[in-house]
Amino acid sequence: xxxxxxxxxxxxxxxxxxxxxxxxxxxxxxxxxxxxxxxxxxxxxxxxxxxxxxxxxxxxxxxxxxxxxxxxxxxxxxxxxxxxxxxxxxxxxxxxxxxxxxxxxxxxxxxxxxxxxxxxxxxxxxxxxxxxxxxxxxxxxxxxxxxxxxxxxxxxxxxxxxxxxxxxxxxxxxxxxxxxxxxxxxxxxxxxxxxxxxxxxxxxxxxxxxxxxxxxxxxxxxxxxxxxxxxxxxxxxxxxxxx
Numbered sequence: 284x285x286x287x288x289x290x291x292x293x294x295x296x297x298x299x300x301x302x303x304x305x306x307x308x309x310x311x312x313x314x315x316x317x318x319x320x321x322x323x324x325x326x327x328x329x330x331x332x333x334x335x336x337x338x339x340x341x342x343x344x345x346x347x348x349x350x351x352x353x354x355x356x357x358x359x360x361x362x363x364x365x366x367x368x369x370x371x372x373x374x375x376x377x378x379x380x381x382x383x384x385x386x387x388x389x390x391x392x393x394x395x396x397x398x399x400x401x402x403x404x405x406x407x408x409x410x411x412x413x414x415x416x417x418x419x420x421x422x423x424x425x426x427x428x429x430x431x432x433x434x435x436x437x438x439x440x441x442x443x444x445x446x447x448x449x450x451x452x453x454x455x456x457x458x459x460x461x462x463x464x465x466x467x468x469x470x471x472x473x474x475x476x477x478x479x480x481x482x483x484x485x486x487x488x489x490x491x492x493x494x495x496x497x498x499x500x501x502x503x504x505x506x507x508x509x510x511x512x513x514x515x516x517x518x519x520x521x522x523x524x525x526x
Contacts, residue, residue, distance in 0.1 A: 284314075284315035284350055284447050284448075284478070284479075284480065285312060285313065285314050285315060285348075285350075285480075286312065286313040286336070286347070286348070286349055286448055286480055286482075287310075287311070287312050287347070287348040288308050288310065288311040288312070288336075288345065288346075288347055288348075289310060289345055289346045289347075289348070290308075290309060290310075290344060290345040290346070291306060291307075291308040291309075291311075291335070291342050291344065291345035291346070291347070292304070292306060292307050292308075292342060292343050292344040292345055293305045293306040293328070293331055293332075293335065293340075293342050293343050293503075294343045304503055305328045305331055305503055306328050306331060306332055306335075306342070306500075306503045307502075307503040307504055308332075308345070308503075308504065308505055311505055313480050313482070314480075315447075315478050315479070315480060316474075316475065316478045316479070316480070317480055317481075317496060318471060318474060318475075318480075318481040318482075318483075318494055318495065318496065319480075319481070319482045319483070319494065319496045319497070319498055320483050320484075320485060320490060320491060320493075320494040320496070320497045320498070321333075321482055321483065321484040321485075321498050321499075321500065322484075322485070322486075322491075322497060322498070322499045322500070322508070323484075323499060323500035323501070325486075327500040327501070328500050328503060329452070329484040329500055330375065330452055330484065332484075332500070333372075333450050333452050333482070333484055335347060336349075336448070336450055336482065337366065337370055337372045337450055338354040338355070338362045338363075338365070338366050338370065339372075341355055342355070349365075349369060349370065349447070349448055350369060350447055350448075352365055352369075367392060367395040367396045367444070368396040368398075368444060368446075369446055369447045369448060370446050370447070370448045370449075370450070371392075371441035371442060371443075371444060371446035371448070371449040371450065372441055372449075372450045372451075372452075373434075373437050373438050373441045373449075373450065373451035373452060373454045373470075374437055374452060375452040375453045375456065377425070377433045377434060377436075377437045378437070379425040379433055379436060379437065379440075380425075381424065381425055381426060382424065383424065384421065384422045384423060384424055385412060385417060385420055385421050385422070385423055385424075385425070385428065385432075385436045385439075386405070386408045386409060386412060386421040386422065387408075388425070388436055388440055389407075389408035389411060389412060389436065389439045389440045389443050390404045390405070390407075390408045390443070391440065392440060392441075392443050392444045393407065393408075393443050393444060396444050398444055407443060408421075408439070408443060409421060411439035411442055411443060412436070412439050414465075414469060415435040415436075415438060415439055415465065415466070415469065416435070416462065416465070417432060417435055417436065417439070420432060429457075430457045431457045431458050431459070431462060434454070434456065434457055434458065434466075435458075435462070435466065438451075438454060438466055438469070438470065442469070442470070442473055445473075445477050445479070446477075446479060447477075447479050447480065448479065448480045448482075449470065449474055449479055449480065449481050449482070450482050450483075450484075451470060451481070451482070451483045451484070451485075452484045453484060453485055453486065453487075454466055454467070454470065454483060454485070455467060455485060455487045455489075455490060456487075460489075463487070463489065467483075467490060467493055470483070471493065
């Protein structure tokens with residue numbers, strides 16, 4: 284498993300204005316099991332890059348290869364099917380389905396990917412929500428949840444299919460320190476167990492110490508940084524997921 288970015292460029296154009304280059308990445312590679320923190324000031328292109336890596340945004344130029352699969356060499360339908368089973372995404376804006384409960388939102392990726400039967404999906408969704416402190420809110424719809432609770436549902440949903448590549452855009456936003464630590468530990472521990480790639484885009488200084496590899500976006504390019512590692516993470520993985 285690897286993630287490879289080749290000759291990637293993203294340029295935005297507006298009528299009557301000059302072209303605005305956002306990303307210019309000649310080559311970037313992340314191997315299975317690696318965990319990367321992506322940093323950059325607002326407007327630096329973090330979310331744009333995350334959307335491209337997820338296969339949601341076609342770049343102006345270049346390719347993204349996940350598990351040997353060239354995301355933009357295929358139709359939208361084929362790319363969607365691949366993403367359903369291999370790529371998880373914690374969206375900054377949550378994007379929960381408003382008429383479904385929290386548990387049903389977590390189950391949706393499993394249904395799209397064809398994973399498990401009805402009872403298996405229920406058990407897995409309930410286990411993730413419980414670990415994220417949302418067991419009593421499993422039947423609540425998004426409008427009945429706080430911003431932080433909705434974000435935690437989004438985290439649970441992204442983890443449900445055990446993706447090979449997990450992307451998280453500001454996953455600790457709107458969370459208190461305890462909830463923030465719990466979310467980060469859960470993301471990192473599950474990705475370690477599954478030998479999955481984890482890429483987190485975050486402004487949160489407290490997140491820096493959790494990563495061995497930090498990459499900054501500056502002028503559209505990726506620059507490797509030197510992290511200060513935090514050790515002694517607690518075990519936050521649900522027993523149902525460890526089985």
